[in-house]
Structures are given as C-alpha cells and as structure tokens.
Amino acid sequence: MTLPDFSQPLYFLLATLVIFAVVIGRYFLIAGLFFGIFYRWKPQRYAARKINERAHKPGQFRREVYWSTITAGLFAVAGAALLVLWQQGRTRVYLDVNEYPLWWLPLSLVIAMLAHETYYYWLHRWMHHPRVFRIVHKVHHDSNITSPWTAFSFHPLEGVLQALFLPALLLVLPMHLYVVLTQLTIMTFSSVINHLDIEVYPKGFARHPLGRWLIGATHHSLHHKQFKYNYGLYFTFWDKWKGTESPLYEGLFDEKTGK
Incomplete structure (x- = not known):
C-alpha cells in the first residue's frame, strides 16, 4: 500500500x-x-501509602487535564514531523524486525531510556x-x-522541550x-506512577539492589515538595551520582510502606 505524502499540509494535519x-x-x-x-475505589491496603495528607487544590484535576491536552497536541505535531522524516528516509526507525539482530530490540530500548x-x-x-x-x-x-493527571501537565514551552527528544534520538539510533x-x-x-502521590512499590523496594535505581511516587513527590532534589525521570542514578537525591527519601519510603 502506498502511503500519502505526509509532508503535504492536509496529510500532515490528518497525521x-x-x-x-x-x-x-x-x-x-x-x-x-x-x-x-x-482515588475512587481507594483500596484499604494503600490508605497509609498516601504521601501527602492535604487535599488537592480545587480545580486542580481540570487544570492538569487542560495543560496535558496541550502537551498531547505538541507531542502529536512532533510525531507527525517524525513521520515525515521517516518517509523521507532521514530517521533510523525500521519496520522489518530482521533488519537488525533480535538482541538489538531490547538493547535499543535500554539505550533510548538511558539517553532519555x-x-x-x-x-x-536547567528548568529549575x-x-x-x-x-x-x-x-x-x-x-x-x-495526581495521575499531573503526568503531562506542562507549560507549552516545556512540552516542546519534552517533545524534541525522541525525534532527535531517532535520527541516529x-x-x-x-x-x-x-x-x-x-x-x-x-x-x-511517579505522580500518583500513593506509593505502589513494595516494602523494601527503595533499598533493593534493583528497586533503588527506579523512581516511584515517594521519590518524585519529594521533588515537588523540596524542589532541589530528585530530578530524574525513570531512574535514580543521576541523582545518586550528582548528590541530588533527597536525604529524606528512604526514610519516607519506609514510613509509607510500613517497614
């Protein structure tokens, strides 16, 4: 099947x-x-895992959805631009699974996540x-x-900075x-999960050989409270290496998970 030319304005808009x-x-x-x-069903086993006791601001969820919708629009424009670049042969995105060894599938994911x-x-x-x-x-x-709705709640300028990464990466990876x-x-x-404000990971996770490198709700909630710690996205390794992980993290995690 021949695809339309997505660089044409109408097809770019449709994409x-x-x-x-x-x-x-x-x-x-x-x-x-x-x-x-x-937040609606509220399983009893997670009642004590709520990180902040105060209620959310009035209208917060609606505002977060508003900004997240704008962010989704920016991500969509970036995705359509990536589609045009792919169609023009300028990206490294491939469709034939046999084009590279099968082991490259998980390895490329790991590389992309570490780069991200x-x-x-x-x-x-820098944004701080x-x-x-x-x-x-x-x-x-x-x-x-x-809250869960905070996940994509960004100012459009931040949304653009977030949206640029993957298309740029796929030009080379x-x-x-x-x-x-x-x-x-x-x-x-x-x-x-990181913005949930309820810790879903199990007791001892923050000290586990694997879990200590992964970010969850407790870790990121401290960033929103303290501002100068816990800047990571998926992993804690940059925070650990650069000394920007909150000293309160492990103690708060233990408190919320009932160690």
Whole structure:
C-alpha cells in the first residue's frame, strides 16, 4: 500500500490528529485507570501509602487535564514531523524486525531510556534555574501535591522541550517501530506512577539492589515538595551520582510502606 505524502499540509494535519488521538487516549486510559483505582475505589491496603495528607487544590484535576491536552497536541505535531522524516528516509526507525539482530530490540530500548534519562535530568535541573523556572516549569509545579493527571501537565514551552527528544534520538539510533511505541507506553506509565502521590512499590523496594535505581511516587513527590532534589525521570542514578537525591527519601519510603 502506498502511503500519502505526509509532508503535504492536509496529510500532515490528518497525521497530527490521528497521533493526537493516540497520545491523549493513552494518557486518559492510563491516568484514568490509576485515578479510578487509587482515588475512587481507594483500596484499604494503600490508605497509609498516601504521601501527602492535604487535599488537592480545587480545580486542580481540570487544570492538569487542560495543560496535558496541550502537551498531547505538541507531542502529536512532533510525531507527525517524525513521520515525515521517516518517509523521507532521514530517521533510523525500521519496520522489518530482521533488519537488525533480535538482541538489538531490547538493547535499543535500554539505550533510548538511558539517553532519555540523561537528557531529562539535565534539562530538569536547567528548568529549575529561577529565571527559567517561572517561564517554563512553574505550570508543572503548580501541582504541589501531584495526581495521575499531573503526568503531562506542562507549560507549552516545556512540552516542546519534552517533545524534541525522541525525534532527535531517532535520527541516529536505529529502533523498531514497536520498540518506539513500547518506550512511549513505558514513559506514560512511569510518569503516572511517579505522580500518583500513593506509593505502589513494595516494602523494601527503595533499598533493593534493583528497586533503588527506579523512581516511584515517594521519590518524585519529594521533588515537588523540596524542589532541589530528585530530578530524574525513570531512574535514580543521576541523582545518586550528582548528590541530588533527597536525604529524606528512604526514610519516607519506609514510613509509607510500613517497614
């Protein structure tokens, strides 16, 4: 089947709308699932795992969905631009699973996530510069107590900075289309879990040889409260190496998980 030329304005718009539907649909599905379970159903076993005791601000969820919808639109434009670049042969995205060895599928995912972590950590620290923060990052931190809907709640300038990473990476890193989609899904799940404000990981996870390198709700909630710690996205290694992990993290995790 011959695809239309997505560089043409009409087809570019149609591609953007389709990608927007996918991005916003995934956001509502995953954030809505966690919101329904932990904020509406409220399992008793997680009652003590609520990190902040104060209620969310009036109208916060509506505001977060508003900003997240704009972010989804920006991600959709970036996705449509990536589609044009792919169609023109300028990206390393491939469709034939046999084009590279099978072991490259998981390895490319790991490389992409480590690269994303590095980009985001240093971008995040830059966004906390006082002059930059007020313009770019304050919208996200208006959610002092986070929720599942906070996951994509960014000012448009921050949304653009977030959206640029993956297209730029795919200009140089070969990735199968399904691996790209897997990373995007992991990103959404991770962001929702990190902003849940309810710790879902098990007791002892923060000290586990594997768990200590992964970010969860307790870890990221301290960033929204303290501002100068815990800048990571998926992993804690940059925070540990650069001395920016909150000294309160392990103690608060133990407190919330009942060690």
